[in-house]
Amino acid sequence: MRLPLLALLAKEPAHGYELKQALEQTFGAAYPRANIGQVYVTLGRLEKAGLIEGRDVAQDGKPDKRVYAITDTGRQEVAKWLSEPSEGPRVRDEFFLKLVLAPETQLADRLTLINNQRRHYLNVMRGLNRMAAEERGNQVSQLLIEGAVLHLQADLDWLERCQEELT
Amino acid sequence: MTDQDTAVPVLRATGLVKTHRAARGGAEVRAVRGVDLGVGRGDFVAVTGPSGAGKSTLLHLLAGLRRPDAGEIHLDGRRVDTLREADWAVLRRRRIGIVFQTGNLVSDLTVADNIELPALLAGHSARAARERREELLTDLGLADRADAAPAALSGGERQRAALARALVNDPDLLFADEPTGSLDSRSAREVLALLTRHHAKGRTIVLVTHDARVAGSADRVVSLFDGLITDDARVDDTPPARGIRDVLDLGG
Numbered sequence: 001m002r003l004p005l006l007a008l009l010a011k012e013p014a015h016g017y018e019l020k021q022a023l024e025q026t027f028g029a030a031y032p033r034a035n036i037g038q039v040y041v042t043l044g045r046l047e048k049a050g051l052i053e054g055r056d057v058a059q060d061g062k063p064d065k066r067v068y069a070i071t072d073t074g075r076q077e078v079a080k081w082l083s084e085p086s087e088g089p090r091v092r093d094e095f096f097l098k099l100v101l102a103p104e105t106q107l108a109d110r111l112t113l114i115n116n117q118r119r120h121y122l123n124v125m126r127g128l129n130r131m132a133a134e135e136r137g138n139q140v141s142q143l144l145i146e147g148a149v150l151h152l153q154a155d156l157d158w159l160e161r162c163q164e165e166l167t
Numbered sequence: 168m169t170d171q172d173t174a175v176p177v178l179r180a181t182g183l184v185k186t187h188r189a190a191r192g193g194a195e196v197r198a199v200r201g202v203d204l205g206v207g208r209g210d211f212v213a214v215t216g217p218s219g220a221g222k223s224t225l226l227h228l229l230a231g232l233r234r235p236d237a238g239e240i241h242l243d244g245r246r247v248d249t250l251r252e253a254d255w256a257v258l259r260r261r262r263i264g265i266v267f268q269t270g271n272l273v274s275d276l277t278v279a280d281n282i283e284l285p286a287l288l289a290g291h292s293a294r295a296a297r298e299r300r301e302e303l304l305t306d307l308g309l310a311d312r313a314d315a316a317p318a319a320l321s322g323g324e325r326q327r328a329a330l331a332r333a334l335v336n337d338p339d340l341l342f343a344d345e346p347t348g349s350l351d352s353r354s355a356r357e358v359l360a361l362l363t364r365h366h367a368k369g370r371t372i373v374l375v376t377h378d379a380r381v382a383g384s385a386d387r388v389v390s391l392f393d394g395l396i397t398d399d400a401r402v403d404d405t406p407p408a409r410g411i412r413d414v415l416d417l418g419g
């Protein structure tokens with residue numbers, strides 16, 4: 001969450017709670033909910049690294065709030081992040097390890113592993129369908145869900161290939 | 168095994184076998200090699216599996232479009248695999264809707280007439296048939312293609328028109344072979360929404376699909392491999408233990 005927070009601060013200074021809300025509003029419910037503690041910890045680290053600067057602002061009858069602004073170094077960091085291609089999706093390698101090794105152990109057979117994995121994906125898929133219905137109207141959410149659906153589709157297709165080849 | 172609590176399943180197939188014999192001494196293909204399947208009233212069953220697994224053959228057997236070499240099919244407790252074609256035709260008009268993989272439109276009728284025809288054949292009034300047709304055309308985003316000939320439709324439009332045709336009589340039991348097969352993701356969503364609504368009315372759906380979204384909407388997913396069922400999973404609404412986070416975790 002380090003770089004998304006930094007990217008939000010590239011727009012305008014904000015305090016921790018505002019950033020948490022901005023993340024949620026931008027990405028909708030499809031994105032894993034930000035934890036406020038994690039936001040504060042991350043902001044602390046960004047400040048220590050000189051990427052943002054905090055300033056305490058007094059509030060009427062409430063404790064001071066710390067408002068953060070991005071520094072030039074921080075801005076460069078965001079620009080660098082945006083300019084780099086992102087890591088592609090990884091193959092479900094843990095499942096593949098299980099699948100290859102299962103017969104050796106004599107503790108589970110491959111078809112059972114494949115069936116369990118498929119059921120898990122289908123369950124996740126059902127969750128995504130439900131979420132897509134709830135998030136109707138939120139374009140960013142919909143795209144995020146669609147991306148997740150396409151990954152799951154690939155996972156399911158690959159599982160089919162594993163079943164064809166290995167059972 | 169999944170339990171079918173309902174006293175009499177809508178559809179029950181036992182020991183289904185079908186071997187295709189290619190013309191002029193070609194090799195035999197054992198497409199369905201012994202399938203038992205019970206479908207309860209109101210079930211939404213998705214059949215998945217790799218290409219060539221026998222999914223279409225199985226669906227054709229269940230819908231009475233081909234006869235099994237062995238095994239039985241019961242509809243509402245009544246044996247139907249022995250029925251004559253004329254009796255099947257009646258069932259298809261009244262109770263069963265079918266969407267083929269290749270679509271099932273009459274080439275010299277407009278889209279609107281294609282959709283309306285089964286309703287008229289089933290004895291609905293012209294007015295009722297037209298209303299139902301309009302509703303389906305709108306639901307499936309085909310309103311502006313109503314007067315087109317099937318040949319003028321894109322693959323996705325043809326598939327949606329075929330689905331509309333199958334749904335026009337509000338069938339108790341709908342069979343569909345890859346209904347979202349050649350659709351872009353937006354049209355696929357429209358089709359899925361329509362199927363889900365049909366199911367929500369208490370109708371039974373058995374479809375073949377490769378689409379994760381469609382499979383995830385079904386409440387039961389049957390895996391077919393090499394002519395045999397290798398898994399029969401009920402998908403319920405219990406969220407997975409780790410949630411759906413690992414799919415959505417974009418890193419960063």
Ligand SMILES: Nc1ncnc2c1ncn2[C@@H]1O[C@H](COP(=O)(O)OP(=O)(O)O)[C@@H](O)[C@H]1O
Binds near residue numbers: 187188216
């Ligand atoms: N009419 C037919 N004549 C000969 N072989 C067929 C016929 N229909 C299907 N097959 C063969 O039967 C097997 C199963 O086909 P099908 O039921 O269409 O599988 P799926 O729908 O899962 O792709 C395949 O090997 C296919 O080539």
Ligand SMILES: [Mg+2]
Binds near residue numbers: 222223224268344
């Ligand atoms: Mg097929």
